[in-house]
Amino acid sequence: MKDTPPIPEIVEQCLKASLPGDRHRQRIIGQVIIKLLAAGYSLGKALPLFFWELADLEPPLTRTEALLFCALHHIFHTCHNTRINDKKDAFEILKIPEEKMALTPKEMLKEAKLAYWKQFNELTRDPQNLLLNARKIITAKKAFDFLQTL
Numbered sequence: 772m773k774d775t776p777p778i779p780e781i782v783e784q785c786l787k788a789s790l791p792g793d794r795h796r797q798r799i800i801g802q803v804i805i806k807l808l809a810a811g812y813s814l815g816k817a818l819p820l821f822f823w824e825l826a827d828l829e830p831p832l833t834r835t836e837a838l839l840f841c842a843l844h845h846i847f848h849t850c851h852n853t854r855i856n857d858k859k860d861a862f863e864i865l866k867i868p869e870e871k872m873a874l875t876p877k878e879m880l881k882e883a884k885l886a887y888w889k890q891f892n893e894l895t896r897d898p899q900n901l902l903l904n905a906r907k908i909i910t911a912k913k914a915f916d917f918l919q920t921l
Contacts (some may be wrong), residue, residue, distance in 0.1 A: 778805055779850045781912045782843050784891075789839050789898055800825065800832075804840055808847045817844055835898050842902035849906055853913045858921065861914035865890065876921060887915040 786804060790797040803824045807817045821840050825832050855861050862872060865886040874882065890911045894904035901908070 778808055779847065779912075781850060781909065782808065782847050785843055785846060785895060785901060785908070786839075788895055789842075789901060790836070796828070799828065800836060804843055807840075808844065814841065814844050838898035838902055842898055842905055845902065845905040846909055849909045850912075853906075853909050855910075855913045855917040858918070861917045864910050864914040865918075879921075880919060883915050883918040887911055 782805075786801050790800060792800075803821060807820055807824075810817075812820065818837075818840065821837070822832065855864070858872065859869070861883070862869060865883055867882055867886050871879065871882055891908065894908050894911075895901050
């Protein structure tokens with residue numbers, strides 16, 4: 772186990788948006804996911820612990836829930852290695868036309884928010900898409916966060 776930073780907001784957003792089932796089940800699975808991510812385990816160690824921690828859950832864990840865990844693990848560990856340092860790069864990542872760079876900060880933030888949520892919703896339709904698009908999701912989130920700081 773190593774020292775890990777706090778759980779990024781994007782992980783919590785994906786967790787809330789993607790877990791199927793009733794609220795009680797979602798909360799139990801979500802707590803285990805957050806605990807294992809915060810511990811900083813590699814996927815090879817975290818996945819068996821995930822199954823072990825939830826072995827008594829009825830009905831048993833589904834493939835979708837296991838895929839979600841893998842996707843969130845990938846997102847969590849990718850998040851800390853992605854940096855956006857340029858406004859032009861952020862616009863390109865969020866697919867905002869360059870001519871909108873001249874907007875006022877408030878209008879630019881509105882455009883960035885719309886572009887980010889459009890991408891987020893397209894890329895996170897289900898846990899399999901979440902897993903396949905983890906890097907794109909993190910990059911879009913980092914671009915949006917960068918534009919928020921301007």
